[in-house]
Amino acid sequence: MNTWTVRCLSEAVSPITHTSGTAGNVSVIAREPVVTDRGVVFLPFLSGNAMRHRLVREPGMRWLIAAYELGGKLSLDQLNFLMHGGNLTKSTARENTKRIAEMHRLWPLLRLVGGSLPDQILAGCLDVWRGVLVCEENRPCLERIINGLLPEEKLYPAETWISEYQYTRGDAAKTGMAKDQLVLDSNLMIYSGQCVNRGAMFVHGFVLKHCTELELGALFWSLRLWQATGGTVGGMAAKGHGRLKLYLLDYDEKKQEELCQKYTQYALEVKDEAVAWLQECFA
């Protein structure tokens, strides 16, 4: 058992619209207050919640569901447990140590991200850092994460990386094809919002607490699957937003491949036992 830290750099290769709500009719990006020597500033960030789901749980679980041929065979509760963490719904919650031990043995990815069975919470052992925008205001935070690698010269301020997009949605009135159309006036809808510009970079990372190399392999395999399927975070991916290009700081490609091989082989070897465990938990 070891504790590993995996540090990453993600470069925005399309506008990032990880939003937190709306102001008027404009969607605004998620920002967090940061205390700097010039007072409190609100800087864009990527939430750990989004990173955990999009980068780790979702791609990893989708692969397992396909590899275990579970597509169409799972109940909604089972699917929610695997893909979204599930819910504690029974009043008779309990602590079943054997069940936890079996989960740790059979589902390295679940050991990482945890979840809740109807009658038992299963803690995960993966801490996911927030995505910290590489900008001058974040220097003190970045220095702690990437000690010694930050240039001494001043970085662009955060506002350099924020801009706005505006799109329009058409109206079929212009086609004149609707059978109930009385007037030809089109009702074009304009919608807009803030985004983090292409070229921005985020430093983020993962801490795997007291894990084996199988869990580390599960993490890398999920990250690879996520990148291979577009690597998006936030909204508007259907309109080309949210794409990140991921780089790893501490692991070379050879080690990464070795760990992924180990994990995928193991996951396929324990397929029957893993599926049986899942069915038993939801019996």
Place this chain on the structure above:
Amino acid sequence: MNQVPLIEGLTPEQFRQKLAGLLDPREQLTPQHRQEIKDLAIKFVAVLPAVFGEGLDRLTMWEKIASALEVAFAKTAGADHEFFIEQVMKGILADRAKASANQQLAEVIATLEQWGTEQRHAWINYFGTHLVPVLVHARNQWTRRKEKSK
């Protein structure tokens, strides 16, 4: 496995190189350079009323100048100051004869030619980030000059 590409690893040196692209070029300039950029931006805009197109309505002159600067800034990539100036002149339908004879415009162009690429780039960017303050100063300068010549 082979169909899923590996995640690219970065050595510390490669990481530093990636971050080098995020350095703010404005911060590489000295306070004196920054003041020169501001002064020259004001001087340039204060020249524009003198060459403003005859066919345009002078009542909306400053609005049209602002718009010409905005469009020129949006069209200019990099540090091509000549292209930027050309776009501004087009935007206000500048009188070419007046422009070519304008001593202050010639001085602006001559100064820009002496500057390095970074400073020229920063000069063009200044219009994108400080347009209204530049207009305020330029308009004051133009008004003072006009009153002096009365």
